[in-house]
Amino acid sequence: KQEVTQIPAALSVPEGENLVLNCSFTDSAIYNLQWFRQDPGKGLTSLLLIQSSQREQTSGRLNASLDKSSGRSTLYIAASQPGDSATYLCAGGTSYGKLTFGQGTILTVHP
Amino acid sequence: GAGVSQSPSNKVTEKGKDVELRCDPISGHTALYWYRQRLGQGLEFLIYFQGNSAPDKSGLPSDRFSAERTGESVSTLTIQRTQQEDSAVYLCASSLVNLEQYFGPGTRLTVT
Numbered sequence: 328k329q330e331v332t333q334i335p336a337a338l339s340v341p342e343g344e345n346l347v348l349n350c351s352f353t354d355s356a357i358y359n360l361q362w363f364r365q366d367p368g369k370g371l372t373s374l375l376l377i378q379s380s381q382r383e384q385t386s387g388r389l390n391a392s393l394d395k396s397s398g399r400s401t402l403y404i405a406a407s408q409p410g411d412s413a414t415y416l417c418a419g420g421t422s423y424g425k426l427t428f429g430q431g432t433i434l435t436v437h438p
Numbered sequence: 439g440a441g442v443s444q445s446p447s448n449k450v451t452e453k454g455k456d457v458e459l460r461c462d463p464i465s466g467h468t469a470l471y472w473y474r475q476r477l478g479q480g481l482e483f484l485i486y487f488q489g490n491s492a493p494d495k496s497g498l499p500s501d502r503f504s505a506e507r508t509g510e511s512v513s514t515l516t517i518q519r520t521q522q523e524d525s526a527v528y529l530c531a532s533s534l535v536n537l538e539q540y541f542g543p544g545t546r547l548t549v550t
Contacts, residue, residue: 361539370529370544371531373538373541376537416480423486423488424469424486424539425483426471426483428473429480430479431480
């Protein structure tokens with residue numbers, strides 16, 4: 328059974344700082360890994376999807392890496408902004424898309 | 439284009455009543471998923487549809503929960519004889535298989 332853990336549970340940084348969010352998973356047979364952000368009272372927004380054959384994906388100021396052998400993924404956010412404040416979730420996916428989610432990292436970027 | 443929509447956005451019901459939650463996926467998305475997020479907890483997988491069949495319903499918590507899907511379109515999640523522990527946000531997502539999942543805004547269910 329896949330288990331996903333995210334560290335830290337919460338993070339508060341000043342605007343402009345670069346930061347890394349960590350995600351670990353127990354089953355290396357992961358098919359893909361997806362990062363989401365969740366804003367209070369709203370649904371999830373997909374940020375990046377990394378297939379198991381890939382090592383990383385980039386979108387704007389976001390970069391996500393995947394290391395299946397060590398069971399880890401990281402989400403790197405460059406030059407953080409207050410608008411980046413949200414809960415960040417990582418989820419490991421099976422071959423048909425069933426996602427197992429971590430508990431999330433609550434990010435606060437203060438001006 | 440239109441995203442995933444869910445209705446109602448909020449539902450308050452009395453313990454013991456039945457409720458129906460609706461999900462309209464993105465047009466053309468063959469895969470549809472239901473998840474649940476209880477207060478202070480992570481998202482839990484409930485059921486997966488490919489077309490109108492459900493190859494994985496392993497996350498449904500009890501036989502009070504059921505779901506169906508019409509073709510590659512709307513899905514309904516039904517909870518019978520609701521209990522207080524059913525209170526949660528129910529999220530629906532759709533995708534082309536093995537690609538990014540797009541989530542709806544969720545239905546907040548409160549059982550009093």
